[in-house]
Amino acid sequence: MLHIEYLADKHSARIITDDEQYIGWHELCRLCKENGEDVSFDTTKTINMPWWSFLSTRPLINRLIRKHKIKLTADEEATRLLKLSLSRENRYRQAGEGHQEYSEDEIKILLAEKGFQRTLTPQQLRNVTRLTSLPAGATFSVPGAGKTTEALALYCLKKVENTRLLIVSPKNAFAAWEETLSICMPDSPNVVRLRGGSRNVAQLLQDKPEIMVITYQQLPNVLTEVGSYLSTVPFFMFLDESHRIKRGNSGVYGRAVLSLAHLPEQKLIMSGTPLPNSTEDLVSQFNFLYPEVKVDKDSVVGHIRPIYVRTTKNELGLPIPRYFFTTVQMSPAQRRLYNLMRDEELRQAEIILARDRNKLRTMGKSALRLLQVASNPSLLADSDFQHHELLKDVLMEGDSPKINYVCTRTRQLASEGKKVIIWSTFVESIEQISNRLSDLGADFIHGGVDSGSEDESDTREAKIKRFHDDPNCFVLVANPAAAGEGISLHTVCHYAIYLDRSYNAAHFLQSVDRIHRLGLSSDQETIVEMVVSPDSVDDSVDRRLTNKIHVMSDVLNDDSIMIEPEYSDEEIDNGLNEDDILDFINHLRGQ
Structure with missing residues (x-):
């Protein structure tokens, strides 16, 4: 029998076998090592790996379990997170079929009812309507097209009572988030900047802020504090200039962001230049959105197409430089x-x-x-x-x-x-x-x-x-x-x-x-x-x-x-x- 545990302090999965005959176990160890990230073995009977990496490897693990007819159990939190992952994966499949939850007219009515003050441009309305149908999506619109407004409209539409929002962003974009929030949602609580050392961030989180912003540099330093707080509440997570995690698990920023990828109920990545070097830059960004869908540099373009929106300079009527x-x-x-x-x-x-x-x-x-x-x-x-x-x-x-x-x-x-x-x-x-x-x-x-x-x-x-x-x-x-x-x-x-x-x-x-x-x-x-x-x-x-x-x-x-x-x-x-x-x-x- 295999048992899956969720280790909340490490945001990781532990797979344990109690089979003295090790049926399929060595094959499973090899499979995880070859296909997962940061896989380790504490003992001869345990496998540890980041939860997001476990999700991406899960289809292969399921195939092996069926092959050897191995019984599988999971603890309560692992079961909840697996159900959330399956729901997200199913909705991703629906996105590929063109499923759209609301019409543009319905989105306008909903935003008005929820007190969203800024009138969306036709392109923003189109993009928000599409993103609202997804549990995780991307806006790759050009600078000046209003990606921040789109993100806050999405937050306004989908949040419920007690929903929190974590924005990971370059420091120089903090003011833009604060200004746009004050225009779009003037009655919303102020953005709380998570800065300083771990003690200061922990103190800020004690006040249970609703909307938080943190830099890519700071997040790895306070991952324990931020992760502990967000594990207790429903929250959304938006990445501004998301190409900054292009190194994925091999980079400090990518590793920190991916370790939280399984927790948010709604995710959004934002970048006008999402692949500055090659299509491989998209892999880690897609892994954040849908860790349960396995991609590589050759398949990621096809996988990301159904879930991104983009407003081009041509649509904005900008003359060509x-x-x-x-x-x-x-x-x-x-x-x-x-x-x-x-x-x-x-x-x-x-x-x-x-x-x-x-x-x-x-x-x-x-x-x-x-x-x-x-x-x-x-x-x-x-x-x-x-x-x-x-x-x-x-x-x-x-x-x-x-x-x-x-x-x-x-x-x-x-x-x-x-x-x-x-x-x-x-x-x-x-x-x-x-x-x-x-x-x-x-x-x-x-x-x-x-x-x-x-x-x-x-x-x-x-x-x-x-x-x-x-x-x-x-x-x-x-x-x-x-x-x-x-x-x-x-x-x-x-x-x-x-x-x-x-x-x-x-x-x-x-x-x-x-x-x-x-x-x-x-x-x-x-x-x-x-x-x-x-x-x-x-x-x-x-x-x-x-x-x-x-x-x-x-x-x-x-x-x-x-x-x-x-x-x-x-x-x-x-x-x-x-x-x-x-x-x-x-x-x-x-x-």
């Missing part, structure tokens, strides 16, 4: 340094390829170094760099050609009265450009700039407000990783310049969306200029970003995220996951 490349040649000394480093990195890459392909990911640092040399070699000055004589020659030339061009181009635009946002991956480059353009009122945002009040001069919010309101502030220099989310600049800025770009498609797309979003007039042109050095790692970055964006466009059936840049120099070929690294190695080889 104009993308173009400006090529800037490296200086002779910079080119000598770049070629030397490229040859050295190629030798290392060939050794890795010959000996152990599993170490390919270590090449990410190599790509980063060449990005630095191509855009701003002075970034290497304070590093443990062995070619100091060559670097000295480069630094004697002053600012890099790329930085000189970006500053010159920005001054030209400012003289025409245009505000400009400049993007770079590197903090030192951001501050350097901001310093060079200080006479234009330039300011900067990167990961070292704290969030806070608009009234504090050095906060992220104060810098954004100044860029909006100060007619003498023409330039904002920022890092897509720090400022690519939660900022709207489209009312004052219509020109973006990229000193460099990384291989991260989400960072690129979301940074463009800061100036290209709902609210633009139909005759307002948005211009995105990418500064590249020919025959450099910039070529590899562009190829990989283009590929990722095309894949995302195909999966989401949305051609409005396609990017077809124009080239200012037609002689230039218009043309980090493992594919990124392999493309980077091809660049090292001169291919």
Whole structure:
């Protein structure tokens, strides 16, 4: 006989056998080890695994139980959670058949009866109507389409007395949730920010908050406290910018989120860029929604299609941005340094390829170094760099050609009265450009700039407000990783310049969306200029970003995220996951 226990403190399943003959047991152990995540064996008679992983393995376990005619029992909580899982799985199957619980007119009436104040757009109404029929769903609408409003409408429609809501979100989106809640549900209790150490969070939870928001970074640190509280009440769980759990159980954020995946009565994931690298990014997000439905990178697209909604930029009537490349040649000394480093990195890459392909990911640092040399070699000055004589020659030339061009181009635009946002991956480059353009009122945002009040001069919010309101502030220099989310600049800025770009498609797309979003007039042109050095790692970055964006466009059936840049120099070929690294190695080889 097999017995299943639910271990509430670990959010895990324990499978126990009391069969002295071990009929089918060793086969079960092997099955769980091969198909589950984080499987462990305390004794020769017990198997432990996260509950969400147990749910995904359950169909295989059931098949084995039937094969060997093994009797199965479960404790009370395991039985309840299994019934909840079966219900969710059945409703997922119905979603694939196009089942819809309410009409759009019925949703409008229900929202009015429940006191929801904001009038939904036609696209929002369509999306909410679809999501209401699902126990777990996804909204992949573009920034500015109102995903937060859709989420709160779903919460308003489906909550009952004592329902709690946990929102996992980037810190810079907290204010948007609070503001949207105050508009949509003005009589609702305030959002409680779960922050501080475990003791402080435990104290906040003692007040039994109704709506809570927590960052992806914080959740793993207070998982016990949050899990204990939510295990006692019915609750919904929404993931804002859900692509942040793309690493799944192998990442800290994904592991924490997935450990709670079996508990919520309603789940929602939200992202405008749900697969920044490949379709594999969707697997962990789908696992959160439906852990009982087994998927992999090859099947996940077909499985997620019935349960996601998306409003496209075309539906919002946004004019298509104009993308173009400006090529800037490296200086002779910079080119000598770049070629030397490229040859050295190629030798290392060939050794890795010959000996152990599993170490390919270590090449990410190599790509980063060449990005630095191509855009701003002075970034290497304070590093443990062995070619100091060559670097000295480069630094004697002053600012890099790329930085000189970006500053010159920005001054030209400012003289025409245009505000400009400049993007770079590197903090030192951001501050350097901001310093060079200080006479234009330039300011900067990167990961070292704290969030806070608009009234504090050095906060992220104060810098954004100044860029909006100060007619003498023409330039904002920022890092897509720090400022690519939660900022709207489209009312004052219509020109973006990229000193460099990384291989991260989400960072690129979301940074463009800061100036290209709902609210633009139909005759307002948005211009995105990418500064590249020919025959450099910039070529590899562009190829990989283009590929990722095309894949995302195909999966989401949305051609409005396609990017077809124009080239200012037609002689230039218009043309980090493992594919990124392999493309980077091809660049090292001169291919």
